[in-house]
Amino acid sequence: MTFRIEKIDSFTGHRDCVYTLSKAQKENVFYSAAGDGMVVEWNADTPDLGRPIVQARNSIYTLLFDDEKNELWVANNFEGIHLIDPADKKELKSLKIGKTTFFDLKSHGGALFLGDKEGVIHVIDKETLSFKKHLKASDRSVRTLAVNRSRNELAAGYSDHKIRIFDLDTYELKYTLSGHNNSVFTLAYSQDEKILISGSRDAHLKSWYAETDYDEVNDVAAHLFTINDMVMLGDTDLFATCSMDKSIKIWDTYSLRLLKVIDRARHPGHGTSINKLLWLKDSKKLLAASDDRTISMWNIF
Numbered sequence: 001m002t003f004r005i006e007k008i009d010s011f012t013g014h015r016d017c018v019y020t021l022s023k024a025q026k027e028n029v030f031y032s033a034a035g036d037g038m039v040v041e042w043n044a045d046t047p048d049l050g051r052p053i054v055q056a057r058n059s060i061y062t063l064l065f066d067d068e069k070n071e072l073w074v075a076n077n078f079e080g081i082h083l084i085d086p087a088d089k090k091e092l093k094s095l096k097i098g099k100t101t102f103f104d105l106k107s108h109g110g111a112l113f114l115g116d117k118e119g120v121i122h123v124i125d126k127e128t129l130s131f132k133k134h135l136k137a138s139d140r141s142v143r144t145l146a147v148n149r150s151r152n153e154l155a156a157g158y159s160d161h162k163i164r165i166f167d168l169d170t171y172e173l174k175y176t177l178s179g180h181n182n183s184v185f186t187l188a189y190s191q192d193e194k195i196l197i198s199g200s201r202d203a204h205l206k207s208w209y210a211e212t213d214y215d216e217v218n219d220v221a222a223h224l225f226t227i228n229d230m231v232m233l234g235d236t237d238l239f240a241t242c243s244m245d246k247s248i249k250i251w252d253t254y255s256l257r258l259l260k261v262i263d264r265a266r267h268p269g270h271g272t273s274i275n276k277l278l279w280l281k282d283s284k285k286l287l288a289a290s291d292d293r294t295i296s297m298w299n300i301f
Helices: none
Strands: 006-011 018-023 029-034 038-043 051-055 060-066 071-076 080-085 090-096 102-108 111-116 120-125 130-136 142-148 153-158 163-167 173-177 184-189 195-200 204-209 215-221 227-232 238-243 248-252 258-262 274-280 285-290 295-299
Touching: 018 285, 029 060, 051 080, 071 102, 111 142, 120 142, 153 184, 153 195, 195 227, 238 274
Parallel strands: 018 060, 018 274, 060 102, 102 142, 142 184, 184 227, 227 274
Antiparallel strands: 006 295, 018 029, 029 038, 038 051, 060 071, 071 080, 080 090, 102 111, 111 120, 120 130, 142 153, 153 163, 163 173, 184 195, 195 204, 204 215, 227 238, 238 248, 248 258, 274 285, 285 295
16 A cells, blocks of 8 residues: 655644544544643644633543534543533533543443543443443553444453453453553554454554454564554554654554554654544544644645
8 A cells, every 4th residue: 555644734732741632523623632631622724723622620631522412521630521512612511530540431322431540440321420330350540442332342451461351231341361561551443343453551562353252363563662542544454553652653454564654754753752643534634642742633645
């Protein structure tokens, strides 16, 4: 495959490391959140005109946009979860969840799944904003979550180096996957949801075949340092990873073959750790959020 790597623009304005990105209702609009506690709405066509949505009391590592209701869920560290109407910049409701850090937030059906530093996955009813369940399988942090909708499973990556798969009908633990040598920071399912890919602080990528009880398929030394995030690139068989080593890499989903590297030496990339990626599927643009307080936007095809 031929790649045409082109940096389109940068988005600036955060006063601290940018940790997370989320899509919005419109394809060319997205949200960012950072260590400064600010949630900002951006338009990819006008990168200098960020629109502040929320100023939270603490840092924000994860947020999630609800397509059905055009609402934004924000997990504020040491506070809890907040439901925001981004159009009116108004908080609709909130739920306090103790003095801890929240690393990832996913949605499936009528439930939210929120992973925290204490090793708990909070299962929250979206309508009533009340707890349905607390899944506790480790004393170490839940760093990342991924939902397999076809199998009705939740995959969770932990700081005890394990990946755990939960049944979303019964909330029972179905599988525990071992193989990484450090915290599992990112998980993603392939487009057909048959393959689970994991990225770790050990800088390795692994793939696991869901159809055969999550047998390990591939293991690749993928980056120099921690793999912070990955994102599937639309309806292709490709995905991207980002790392503390300041690079973005493009991979084949099924073989884990490296196809392209985006870094400062080859392209005008970030000079510090890259924390989060977001794929704008219609316009085919890749966004990257960094410790340097900026967000970059790339054409890669």
